[in-house]
Amino acid sequence: MRKLSASNLVASINQLDKNTFFNYINPKTKGLIKIDSVDLPEGPIRIKRWDSSKGGSEAKTKVETISSEMIWRVANSFHQNQPINLDRVLGGSYNTRSVLEALLAYTPEFYFCYPGRIENKAGFTSIKHGHKHLIWKPDLPHRIGVIEKINTEIVISEMPALDAFYDSLVLTENNIEAKELDIAIQRRHAQIQIALYFIGHQLNFRTWIAQNDKGILYQNKKIGEYDGVISSLKDEKLMSAYGDAVQAALLIDCIWFKNGTLMPAVMEIEQSTGVTSGLSRMKNFKDKFPPFPTRYVIVAPDEDRAKVIREANKPQFKDLNTRYFPYSAVEELYALCQRRKIKGISEEFLDCYMEPILN
Template sequence: MSVKNLRDFSTLVRWFQEAYDAESMDQRWMKLSQDVQQFWVNKILVSDSAPIPDADCDNVIRILDRNGKGNSKDTEAVARAMIPQGAWQRLLNEFHSNQALGQLVYSLLIEKDVRQKAALIDELYVFNSDQKNYLTGKSGNAINAFLSAYDPNGNLSIISLNDRRTIIDFLGLSLPFDWDSASIGTKITVSNRLIMDAARHFGLAGSARTVSRFFYFEPVKALWKGEHTVKTATGEVSVTVPTESDEEEATEDPDSIRESMQIQAILARIGTEMGFTIWLPKSDRSRVLKVWQAQPGELLDELPLGYDPTTIATIEQIDVLWLRRRSIVRAFEVEHTTSIYSGLLRMADLVAMQPNLNIKLHIVAPVERREKVMKEIKRPVFSLLEGRALSEICTYLSFDSMREVNELKHLSRMSDEIIEDYEETAGDVA
């Protein structure tokens, strides 16, 4: 789909302007960007060996990431960057301790020339290529988050390059380069300019932040994301119009299977540290137990539940269960293949058979599969379950966030509610 009708687009712009106080929000962002700029000068670029205090890092992370610790619905943040809190803290401290890296990132933040900025981004990706610090992912999330936080007037807070490409196609814009072969720096800088120029052409003046919020304005997002809302007898249902095959070929990649088993092992370990007993499907046990060494009494041989045989058979197939005495507290489905649908079906079957069951449900998948998970959770069939839509009771957790939890000290003293600091619901806006 592309935008051809200037009149229709102008109507969307008018609706957005009536709902969004651009002048007031730009003033808020001017202050936030000043805080970020001062952090770079006063904390990152100073020559000392002391680590940056977590509290100082957290103040900036709240601006960079909607999921940042301490954010609420009333606070402003660039976007949901899908980077764990601890990873952000380590990254900011790495900028401080590794001055070559910190200076390179800072140079691209302050660079005004588009071509030079693109070259610096490409240089950074080469410089950081061997590191596992979330900085130089192919989606561009981290770099775009830093750019937008440092200068929200000139840099879009549409941080995902996938979203930018979809918007460009939706607007019917011509790319001056081949997207698949272009460098990451070219994609970031040119897509920023193309979308900003197109917004002005369609009558939307203002900062890059204002333009970004326009494209995530629900009536607009529903168009380029392919999402629509329809009314049912029980309320509104979000319907996704597929733009690609919903069910990708589910060929098993040995590497991804191995990773999923490691995540099952991590979830089992976290659960036992917090005092839960664990259930694993019997077909998975031999492989998971190569990673997680269960102690006597930690792994259940039979589920101590009083449900009917059909419900029990469904529950037994869920990838990881945390139980306290005879009650399931949390259930986790870990992505095993490119298809997410089968895990969600097990969750939906469970809710359909036991609508009053009070279990917290989670889909665990790689961060690059986050959008796919959200789309699947919001399928209409899952919105029509008796009493509750699956999107209201099943959340998304990334593989990386569970690794982050696994590294926390003193897990045995923590509540399982720590999981809720890392989860996302399908209703969250990017």
């Protein structure tokens, strides 16, 4: 099953004629779109748009940007033959979302459609006419440069099925290294760290949380005090005989242990620091620990995939055989654990979410 990436979407849009004016999908939306330039491999895409009925023209119009972050969010939302509403995916953010939607529809693998909408009122369910969606059909390409509608019998429940919720998360002063630190970035790092703990807990793993992060408060309780969080690596059976490895692991963001005999994953979260720092920390740990089967994992935003692959494939890190665990996959697995309380599965289940990236 193919998986879309930002580079796939950008490459497809780059094939469109840059001298052509494109219409929006909805004929009621007046105006024209023109591609100004495309940065390969993952954007941004620069466009111009104007409404001639309001006196607009290409010459009077400034260049706007469709960001790489936006493109990644859209790419991660698509699965083959499943309709996607970009307004819902993007949460109303990004004022160029209708432009990206239109440009994708002009590429061969995307169609627009109107799937039915499930409506539930007072316990009675009915199917109503749905809203406009895009659908990715790579096995049924149409001609490039035209918009094609496709009929579908799919119906959509507009109630979200897998949302990840983070509540009551507080950062203590010990977690803030300097006044100029971007707290929003630090908070996101902490959210992902907490999600990894709960995933591990649901899979019956014991979890090491970096020594300097144990004071993070979640639901009025320090994360270091949660059930299954390891207080000292010296007490962990696998680690007790290797003092140098214990020291090397103290600041690693998250390590999962199982049954005293397994280490399913060693993970570094790279929200604001360079990927190299996390790789170096894991490499230092690996060099001080006897050869042992585990997964060395960089957990990072979806839009950082190319950077993670580039850094992980440098010669000094090759022996880590690094895996990439994107934030979207973390949140998908976290939400699954929240809703379904999965159990009885092997650690190989993780391989469905962690992408091998060694070239």
